[in-house]
Amino acid sequence: MATDRRPEYFKGSQLRVGIIGCGYVGLPLGLRFAEAGHRVTGFDLDPAKVEKLNRGQSYIQHIPQNKIQQFVLSKHFGATADFSRLAEMDAILICVPTPLDQRREPDLSYVEKTAQAIRPYLQRGQLVVLESTTYPGTTEELLLPILEETGMKCPIAHGPENEQIGTDFFLAFSPEREDPGNKQYGLAQIPKVVGGVNPPSGRAAASLYAQIVGRVVPVSSTRTAEMTKLLENIFRCVNIALVNELKMLCQRMGIDIWEVIDAAATKPFGFMPFYPGPGLGGHCIPVDPYYLSWKAREFDFATRFIELAGEVNTAMPYHVVEKSIKGSRILVLGVAYKKDVDDLRESPSLKIIELLTARGANIDYNDPHFAEIPKLRHYNFQGMKSVPVDSKSLAGYDCVLIATDHTAYDYSAIVESAQLVVDTRNATRRISRNRNKIVLV
Numbered sequence: 001m002a003t004d005r006r007p008e009y010f011k012g013s014q015l016r017v018g019i020i021g022c023g024y025v026g027l028p029l030g031l032r033f034a035e036a037g038h039r040v041t042g043f044d045l046d047p048a049k050v051e052k053l054n055r056g057q058s059y060i061q062h063i064p065q066n067k068i069q070q071f072v073l074s075k076h077f078g079a080t081a082d083f084s085r086l087a088e089m090d091a092i093l094i095c096v097p098t099p100l101d102q103r104r105e106p107d108l109s110y111v112e113k114t115a116q117a118i119r120p121y122l123q124r125g126q127l128v129v130l131e132s133t134t135y136p137g138t139t140e141e142l143l144l145p146i147l148e149e150t151g152m153k154c155p156i157a158h159g160p161e162n163e164q165i166g167t168d169f170f171l172a173f174s175p176e177r178e179d180p181g182n183k184q185y186g187l188a189q190i191p192k193v194v195g196g197v198n199p200p201s202g203r204a205a206a207s208l209y210a211q212i213v214g215r216v217v218p219v220s221s222t223r224t225a226e227m228t229k230l231l232e233n234i235f236r237c238v239n240i241a242l243v244n245e246l247k248m249l250c251q252r253m254g255i256d257i258w259e260v261i262d263a264a265a266t267k268p269f270g271f272m273p274f275y276p277g278p279g280l281g282g283h284c285i286p287v288d289p290y291y292l293s294w295k296a297r298e299f300d301f302a303t304r305f306i307e308l309a310g311e312v313n314t315a316m317p318y319h320v321v322e323k324s325i326k327g328s329r330i331l332v333l334g335v336a337y338k339k340d341v342d343d344l345r346e347s348p349s350l351k352i353i354e355l356l357t358a359r360g361a362n363i364d365y366n367d368p369h370f371a372e373i374p375k376l377r378h379y380n381f382q383g384m385k386s387v388p389v390d391s392k393s394l395a396g397y398d399c400v401l402i403a404t405d406h407t408a409y410d411y412s413a414i415v416e417s418a419q420l421v422v423d424t425r426n427a428t429r430r431i432s433r434n435r436n437k438i439v440l441v
């Protein structure tokens with residue numbers, strides 16, 4: 001077994017980077033490599049996405065069309081469904097979904113299929129990196145054996161004595177920390193954690209990402225890198241559950257939880273504010289912790305914080321609904337899972353609409369990012385259309401429920417016109433007039 005190319009080879013040259021899965025994670029990542037001067041090919045099973053990308057069109061709201069156009073025209077970016085072209089790549093980055101299945105257990109079928117798709121085209125000296133969020137062990141236990149069926153080897157080895165170990169290809173894990181819609185921290189500003197199956201793999205991945213981010217953080221193994229991402233998301237999930245529970249207590253005690261959090265956040269050390277809401281949304285926080293609790297069972301270990309946080313956060317939409325059915329016509333503002341994004345996945349707004357409807361309320365919704373609700377796996381709201389929001393229409397509802405605090409809303413005008421505002425996000429925090437109309441839940 002010989003190392004064909006030293007892992008440091010990524011420094012300084014123009015690379016051919018393949019991104020498998022051109023979604024919320026893969027597309028911005030690919031564009032960042034293109035921006036850094038590399039030649040990027042996006043691989044996706046969805047022919048509509050491939051076609052759109054090659055026409056220079058965007059299907060993700062916060063990714064500007066002109067950016068894609070620019071790199072397509074300069075031949076720094078193109079998309080394909082032809083996986084044989086993986087053979088041309090120096091590095092292959094896997095950004096496919098890692099959802100939960102019906103039993104809320106990890107569904108790694110996308111990662112597995114991707115590994116099988118790479119296998120026939122894997123080349124000596126190629127670097128493969130998994131970016132999808134998953135439990136510790138996935139890269140070594142699932143990806144590596146499939147890639148080694150080629151006959152090429154990438155030995156699991158750690159520590160200084162293995163610095164120069166021979167490897168036929170390089171394999172690493174590097175979690176994605178993309179925060180869609182975050183204008184302060186773009187990809188280039190977010191440090192990238194990288195762990196290799198062996199030291200040369202770690203170095204190869206580190207030198208690749210050094211091309212596109214300001215700081216690379218090497219860790220000792222793929223398991224460490226996998227666990228790092230889960231710690232970050234579990235930290236958020238548990239802290240959000242904590243403030244959600246305290247919110248309900250504060251309501252009983254007649255205390256404004258948001259005022260409490262703002263006051264606590266003035267402490268210059270040892271406190272980080274988290275805010276209550278109508279429930280958890282997005283693809284990461286409601287899903288990823290269960291990857292770890294599932295894996296923990298293999299070690300006879302119960303992850304109690306994760307389970308408890310899940311219980312509290314899952315109860316939040318029910319709590320909001322209890323507080324909201326004051327009348328029968330309700331306008332839900334915001335169906336996206338968080339503000340200013342065009343992403344509906346796991347959105348608590350959908351659960352709230354379902355619960356309110358089941359209790360006999362007549363629901364309309366408005367969302368500047370969704371003119372209508374598309375077909376969804378767990379809900380049947382297809383065809384429901386966003387209604388216009390103006391002073392006359394607002395006045396016609398018994399209750400306006402702020403589920404997602406999009407920046408586009410004029411909260412002062414909403415409170416002015418609405419009869420009653422149920423605010424799950426403290427979006428009306430700066431409104432001083434008509435506060436008697438606002439119920440914070």
Ligand SMILES: NC(=O)c1ccc[n+]([C@@H]2O[C@H](COP(=O)([O-])OP(=O)(O)OC[C@H]3O[C@@H](n4cnc5c(N)ncnc54)[C@H](O)[C@@H]3O)[C@@H](O)[C@H]2O)c1
Binds near residue numbers: 021283
């Ligand atoms: N969205 C986020 O904010 C975020 C943040 C950090 C990490 N992640 C993680 O990144 C991973 C990807 O998430 P996402 O939000 O980009 O998902 P996504 O659904 O937006 O995109 C996934 C893409 O992969 C494609 N795809 C599916 N199977 C494929 C296959 N076998 N071959 C090629 N393409 C395939 C799909 O067509 C889709 O375009 C997940 O593991 C997720 O947990 C997401």
